[in-house]
Amino acid sequence: MADSWLGPCPSRSPSLILTLSFPQFPWRSHSMSTLRSQNPKHFRCYSFSSIPNPSPVMPSLLVFSGGTAFNGVVEELKNFTTRVAHVLPVSDDGGSTAEIVRVLGGPAVGDIRSRCLRLADKSSSEAVAVRRLLGHRLPLDSRQAKSEWYDIVEGEHSLWTGVSKPYRETIRAFLVYFQNQILRRSDESFCFSNGSIGNFFFAGARTFFQSLDAAIFLFSRVSDIPSESLVLPVISTNDRLTLGCELWDGTIIRGQNEISHPTKGYMEPVNKESSSFPALPSRIKRVFYMSSEGQNLLHEVFPAANQSVLDQLRNVDCVVYAMGSLFTSICPSLVLIGIGEIISSRSCPKVLLLNGSRDRETSGFSASCFVTAITDALNRTYGNPHNCLANLPSQYINTVLVPKGGEIPIDVQHLAAQGIFNVIVVDSIHDPKAGVVFDPKSLIQALVDVIGRYTSTNLTAVV
Template sequence: MLNDPSFVVFSGGSACNFIASAFQSITPSVCYILGVSDNGGSTSELLRVLGGPSIGDLRSRLTRLINADGHDSEERVAIKELLSYRLNSVGDDNTIRDDWTMIVEGRHRLWERISIEKKETIRGFLVLFNFEILKRAHKHFNFRNGSIGNFFLTGARLFFGSLEAAIFLFSSITAIREPTYVLPVINTNHTASIAALLEDGHTLRGQCEISHPGQHLANAKSMNPIDAFSKLALPNSPQLENEPDQINTNLIFSKCTEEKLSAAIARIYYMNEYGQEIYPLPNPKILDHLTNRTELVYSIGSLYTSILPCLILRKVGHAIAHSPSLRHKILVLNGTTDRETDGYTALDFIGTITNALNESQLIDARRKYYDTHSEEDPMAGSMRQHGHPQNDFYARPVDHGFRHWPPPNVSRLDITRSTTPNAQQEGYMGANGSFSQGFCASAPFPPELVPNKPPSTYITHMIYLSNSQVSVNVPAVEALGIECIMADPDPTSEEPKYNATSLQFVLDKITKNIL
């Protein structure tokens, strides 16, 4: 029916796993969009040795969605156990390798309740994965804490040359049926990396460094780069016997680290292998879902490393702002802050999402402008062809600088604090809605094309916990045109956490317009 709800969820990784049933209980028509830029945990070894996109969050969501009901429920439970299984993170290397060998050879207890045809299908891709690791034996792949589900997805991706084909195979074997989808935000066979520009000008590269740096980093000593390369090439050399933590250090990290950032995050952006900013296109299926589904959800999760990498992509902001089908755009506010959002209020979360989606539209606007003016405008043409150091949008960050929308009593982008070379040459919309041309009378990009959509364009409702540790100023949020709805927390937790049942109740009321 036309009135039946259907969800598209910009999803955090493990955080959203615990509330996924809230969406599935309302309707099976749910599309989960996940980032592919996580470079921590066991994923770091896959990236180091094989490259490719990060698949840990995708695998985690897929295994969470495996339904244990039905006539073949015992087999599905067994497959879920297999694909959720992790090799030991501690102990003797040979013992861990023996465990992996038993799995890849089909002799492990995990295969016992799986039919022969599915066993050999899954095992075939594990064998391929193992073959690719053996081809790169000089890189000394570390199996510690390795996820069998990650190994399976990687083997399938390498075989098909397609991440989405690997996800389709996973879904088919585990009976995750349409209209439930798990989609990578970027459909790529290559590594996608993000960086964070801090307000003090520092740059953090890689999701792990931004959100949960390794516990070893706090006391890490500077290392001679020649020694570092030697350790990568010869991880079992005698010089490392007293330095076991120097090998594969990304394998162990702390998501609850108390180490604070040196300054607040100004913006997140994608970078290539040389550290230069790039502007990827999103998975085209995501744009289709945004124009056909009825409910949009910004889920709980890491704001800057899970949610924003999905929002800053080209065309995403426009698709959300101009969707003909979306009836509600719902922010499920985190119950606590983390290293990325230390000191944030609900208004800060809203402002950050608004600025990210406006930046997505800014990328579209500038690209269109330079394409259409390259012939008649020598400066624009030169910028595109030669990468003018002061004006080239394609090679430099755009500093939005503020969490709130609009910043009180100052222009939307504070020219005096900007860290970007072109910031003083463009016009920005001030808090009173007026445009300022800045210091340069001949700006290469017209200020009237800078998007400045209000928060209500992207968010219509905000759900927050009654015991939220994130400050919620309800009148101030509702003054932005966003309706606030309070949800009961999980009664079994001392921390402010969502309960899938109570969240489902609130979502039901929103989708049925009975608030």
């Protein structure tokens, strides 16, 4: 593989960005060049040969993400390691999740269900059948949706084909329980339009066990997720959580959907293309949690971070801030007390996967703006002054991976001023809906090299 530089390569040039191309995967050694410096005005070029990890133990990662953007690389990531803690917010209030929360209350489960399905086993025909069933969405027409739902819950739908009796009875039991729960709330008319069968199963399990963690455990076993792959809600709760944001002009917006992609109705399918939505009146200053009935800053609440997330953060080999909606998918996990404290104390790769395009939340952003937003969230800069930290950006992020040809400007000098010198451009592909996105193989290989280089450097320092 040949490394190529965008621009000249004398050491005095401050505007060098590495382009990586990874035709092989996953453990072949590659020559790797990067940007490094102790002085923001003076970059050095050097070559590094990554080596395979001699240990049979796979590296462990913790990934902060939402339920959509990172899903595209989950399958490829499993080829590198299954020791991944997927940390997801529970504040989504769009689609069928919103309808479940409206009628049954509780945390949003859509992002968690989505990631669980991506991690689910596909090695047998039955595993594929279970995945197809739990990944199915009902028709948009409310009457057709209700009719199809009854066929499914009664076990008569063709989706049950290929699902053995033990699996069928287990899944049906929680779908029936979900149905009973909504029927008990006769004052609320539940709309099945565009409903996710996986969401209904998940909601049935959560309400039965009165535990989000127990529902995740059951779903993980039913969909046969590898035991070392963890899907963790950033807040372990059985209560409804509402996300709010404060804009720089003082405006308060309530609800994740209203912040990122407002729709006319709670069951309307979400089109996340940025051109579909009016621009925010000003940039987002911060996101925070609100009480269920709150409308302003006086109703801010401070839920505790899931202890399992904190425990994983203390021990993983790499922390990843995934691509996705910056303020509504990533930052809701970062603003909780304990998250910033642990990440800043760790000496490990801390990698930002930069988006390939802007959205309603990040209009006009450059790469350094993403770093600033993540730093402010982890420092809780604009929240309760008694809870604020004052850590530097480089204590939270030490590597930025950039999709080649993306829309976000890479302001290298500003990143250097933030203490971030390792900026790597990774091969990309064009998605018809999302635009420029990381090529999954190249992205995972880039993570392989980052982790391998860091491990090798540390071992050399110890020696």
